Amino acid sequence: MTTGRPLHLAAEIGGPPRYEPDHYLGLARLAEGGALDYVTLGDSFARPGPDALSVLARIAPATDRIGLVPTVDTTHTEPFHVSSAVATLDWVSRGRAGWSADVSSTEAVARLFGRRPAPPAEALWREAGEAADAGARLWDSWEDDAEIRDTATGRFIDRDKVHHIDFEGEAFSVRGPAIVPRPPQGRPVTVIDGTTAPARAVAARHADVVHVRATTPEQAAAARADVHRLAAAHGRSARELRVLVALAVDLGDAETAPEPGLESGPPLAGHGTYFRGGPVDLAELISQWYRAGAADGFHLTPITPARDLERIVNGTVALLQHRSLFRTFHPGHTLREHLGLARPASRYALARTAGERR
């Protein structure tokens, strides 16, 4: 059976550190050619490599449809700056931005900032949730039609449609409103790796897309059900979020491998479960899991980006398209459209119009 939902595919384009934009542009265009939903670019303050959000902004004008999702640290950054930067990525990509919220738990990263020791994981993820919450409120803080340019009254904006957010959290507070007007998607897409319990709790509440790890379709289905259950506790429905299985993939050099499959041994840190096999084998796995209703899609991390992404797109994706399991083009323009996620209304606009009706 199928889930009755479109299959979603995303790919990581990071790897050994590179500093030339053309390297990343080539990979993103490859993924775009395969009609993938989005590419991610992993990042950490402690790992060699350029700032991921900057790289994806650099390639945004040279790509057309592919979603752009950089990893953004919420532990050592300012939530106000982060929300502005992600909103700006949405403006420069015309509605294709997301961000993968992550935390930094190591003392080594804390020492790069020297501001405070790394808090324990629970607190880190609570703070990440606050950053996601404050960010979403800032994206809502300008209603879509706040800019009026009314020459009769001399007003550039309608200030009744620009709102303070007055966010008070454990770790920080933000008064608002945003500096950046409401981005094209309303809210850029929030992605969170919900592997660990504290991360999953935050993801279920704040994320649009949740990455989970699993070595069997049953595990994946259980993780997805768990995310849905946790989300429902916050009044969210399964329609509002997508759960993608994260796989690190090594496609080798052959179409199929003698013994394809997942390795449940130590997975590569941060990259999900490790798949070894050919592009055809990967297509088989995706088909089976998807037909079993185990996931909304897959986030694939090629072990060797240049080689494996080419094999994913021209091998695995082509086969899935041939089987009519995956789209052959992007019917929409924005990342939310690719993911089938509605463009949210500003909560302040809803509150204001509700108030006006009373």
Next chain:
Amino acid sequence: MHLAAHFPGVNSTTVWSDPRSGSQIDFTSFEHLARTAERGKFDFFFLAEGLRLREYDGRVHDLDVVGRPESLTVLNALAAVTDRLGLAATVNATFNEPYELARRFATLDHLSGGRAAWNVVTSSDAFTGENFRRGGFLDRADRYTRAAEFVSTARELWDSWAPDGVPRPFAHHGRHFDVCGEFTVPRSPQGHPVVIQAGDSDEGREFAAGAADVVFTRHGTLEAGRAFWADVKGRLAKYGRDSDDLKIMPGVTVVVADTDAEAQQDAAEIRRLQVSPQNAILALEQVWGRDLSSYDPDGPFPSVDPEPESGFVQGRVRVADPFAVAAKWRALSEEKGLSIRETVIETTTRQSFVGSPQTVAAGLTAFVDGKAADGFILVPHLTPGGLDAFVDRVVPLLQERGAFRSEYTGSTLREHLGLAEPVWKG
């Protein structure tokens, strides 16, 4: 002569009511102005920063252009649609941390092939601080000691990779920052992104002389420019620097038309549009620090006195001595029989170069020849087409005079500005 283009964000000088005025936020607007600047062989494209919307009497101010993208992200995107143009972002040193910012600027320098610049500003503003973890603010003296240590820490980070491509661990233990580890970005094409500083106070000038590659000023007249030029250049020697190591670039406006008379007419019309009746009252409220909305902009000045310690205006620097300014404005109004709006237009006009292409080119050249400036940051009153006439009509004259380049001779912003690559201090 060096030239830069400013894309005005939050401001009261963009004539947004003009039908030619486009989006202040769509990427196409930024692309248009940047491509125009590059077509004119400008040194760089310049963005200011906003961290809190201005408020009057506790409400968001609604008359001016407001809303803008985050600078570094837009500049990275502009790097994709330009080849040579320098890309300068204003980023506050009060509400950021050196490691993160040094990394973002090094990234921009790599991704743009050596075209990044950082305009270092500081904030003393608790109002702005309400959007940040730090929450509070720094007093005036600490702002500059933190900024200076911020810049030197960033330079230590940029120097922590040797030119041979091998990273060295770094450690900085100072009054404001205590950071150590390994920087994740190799030495970038310019070695260090260009550092710009804006700020006219004595501390600001000293900071510029010691640490900046470019100073952004607002000295609009030849005399004021010459005095500033001499003062700041005179401070360089004690830091072991030469006159050419620091470029002085005032922000200027240009109104160009077929003839001088036409340009003067256009300039008057632009001023009238910039100072709408509502904006005239607002300019008054900024000095008076109180609600004056009941006054007629075409009528006489209020008889009430300014409120010295007023929280009425937020997010905008109030004049240092409101009583003196109020007295000056009243006197001018009485002497010339000017209304509130006419007085505001007369006293706040900062149009620097108005005239035919020949007149404007001669004026700009006279500033550079007269040691009042090394170049200019042009602030158009229309977005995004406000530099088209300058680039099409004035730049060719400057090129004919040999006052400005006809082609880029280098690929990095340092090369455009004639600045040496910083010596590696590993």
